[in-house]
Amino acid sequence: MYLKYIKRWMDFVLALLALIFLSWLFLTLIITIKLTSKGPVFFCQRRIGIHKSEFYILKFRTMRIDTPKDVATHMLKNPDEYITPIGRFLRRTSLDELPQLINIIVGHMSIVGPRPALWNQYDLIEERDKYGANDVRPGLTGWAQINGRDELPITVKAKLDGEYIKKVGFIFDLKCILKTFSIVIRRDGLKEGA
Numbered sequence: 001m002y003l004k005y006i007k008r009w010m011d012f013v014l015a016l017l018a019l020i021f022l023s024w025l026f027l028t029l030i031i032t033i034k035l036t037s038k039g040p041v042f043f044c045q046r047r048i049g050i051h052k053s054e055f056y057i058l059k060f061r062t063m064r065i066d067t068p069k070d071v072a073t074h075m076l077k078n079p080d081e082y083i084t085p086i087g088r089f090l091r092r093t094s095l096d097e098l099p100q101l102i103n104i105i106v107g108h109m110s111i112v113g114p115r116p117a118l119w120n121q122y123d124l125i126e127e128r129d130k131y132g133a134n135d136v137r138p139g140l141t142g143w144a145q146i147n148g149r150d151e152l153p154i155t156v157k158a159k160l161d162g163e164y165i166k167k168v169g170f171i172f173d174l175k176c177i178l179k180t181f182s183i184v185i186r187r188d189g190l191k192e193g194a
Contacts, residue, residue, distance in 0.1 A: 022098065
């Protein structure tokens, strides 16, 4: 009942309220990004959604426009050469993820769920199939995110995503959200580059 009906409505209402409440921050970041680097304000990238459908995730652009496309940042040999000055701050604080509130409102994502894989992360997608983790909406944050983030090997990440599927509920989602704030503040598990 929660996963099928309640969760989607809660996601919609909370994301909409957050978007309204944080509109001043959105505007500030949009102006700052535009004034400090060439290119669009938003970065769109093909990701895998519920039932392996594809959608475009929204983020504030943190990298130069000549950055290799469809490569996870932690897979780049030297990501520092591509990250913009404001981008460094946005990534460190996870503020680059804020536009995903729009993805949540539209229904591509949830507040909590497995982080959406890149369309070409075939190993992760296949591994998640073993646990049914491709059959729920991906999340802004998730169980794997708060238990290792970028440092986790694919098999462990997928297994944690599977654990989330088994435990999903209002209290568990709340636990994930609260722990996310702590992880972001401490920058736990954040890895830039191969």
